[in-house]
Amino acid sequence: MTAVSYLSTHVRVVGALLVREMSTRFGSKPGGYIWALLDPAAHILLMTLIFRGIARAPALGTSFALFFATGYIAFQFYQAMTGYLNSAVRANKALLSYPNVAPIDTIVARFILQVGTTSLVAFVVLGTLVTTMRIETDLHWPAILEAGAMACLFGLGVALVNSVLFLKYPLYEQVFNIVNRPLFLISGVFFLPDSIPAPYHDLVLINPLVHIIMSFRQGFYPEYRAIGLDMDYLYGIAFLTFFAGMLVFTLSRKTLRNE
């Protein structure tokens, strides 16, 4: 097989998988793709209502909704990605019996779909919030895009590793889920890591998601200083995870094909 026909097969397969994923993920529910939007929007609304009752003002700016939405959506770029991609190979197991379909194709298709979905959610939810706010906001796009891209890359890397390890070690899946769940609480969706006292501040900053959320928020709050934000660290972790994931995934072809 020549390189061109090899590549064109991959493109065809990813295209077919994209259609398949879209039709089974949302197509079977009434309302369809609307849920991809409604679910995070409802989540943010709920959190906003709860915290408005508890606190007087958000840690940044004046809008609770914008504060949570920026944190939550930045977090979702990672969390929704891994959640969806972890099972990409497993969910398409039957289709892997076609020699044309490679395990990586299932990952690529879901990655494209998830980047698209979360970006759409970000545009609609954050767009609505920013345009309806009384105070004019200057968006700093590079910070937003950087944070989103790193979150996707990091999530992809984690999912590549997980795809293999979940199949090899079912116990690891349990452990991962236990560790992954509280991430939502400690990644700075609700609070600013800047406000954490000294010994714990450094601990919190080990978590790359904290940096993702800080960078993302910088794009919406020009006055936000984001003390401790280290983009080099974030890039390092994200690329390292991604390369490790590619390596593990490539070396584990047999496990993924279920031989």
Added chain:
Amino acid sequence: MIRFEQATKYARTKGIKKPIIEDVSLTLNRGKSVGLLGRNGAGKSTLLRLIAGAIKLDNGRIIRRGKISWPLGFAGSFQGSMTGEQNVRFVARIYGVNTEELIAYVEDFAELGPFFRAPVGTYSSGMKARLAFGLSMGVNFDYYLVDEITAVGDTNFKKKCQAVFETKLQDSDLIMVSHSTGTIRTYCHCGVVLEKGKLTYYEDVEDAIRAHDKNMKEN
């Protein structure tokens, strides 16, 4: 043509390592349908997956000239949550054939009625077999890899299979796994016996069946 060159494959499950084929060199030429015989668990289905290219050898290589189908079997290559039609669309896309033509062909062949637009998970094994069979016949391959699939289905379906095979076999070949020597006789000219990691080729399918029967008696 399909040629094995010093091909080796081990099956590993839970620490048990078992040879499927060990250092096999063999050429299967175009124009002859091959019956693949071997005892239960010898690795006939794995061998078909190897020929298809769905799994890779541990050592050596398989040279393929011509378009080879995926293995058509019970286990099925269908995604249960997708409808029959969606599965057909998927295959049309990944093999780059006309989607609407393939759907029309398969819908007519498989005779699933309204079930064609129901999730494959709701199908009986006979219905799945009809869908799988119709689908692969709708895409033109030089080699069709058939794993026991003609054993399912009623007489009507078997007749249909036979009819479509007869037209297909004019320019395509079969590589068929079946425990029914009758089926093998009907479709295959020559035979290959898989025993203890070795492939033995027999020009006449009757010799292959005889050798296989002898293996079974020796145990």
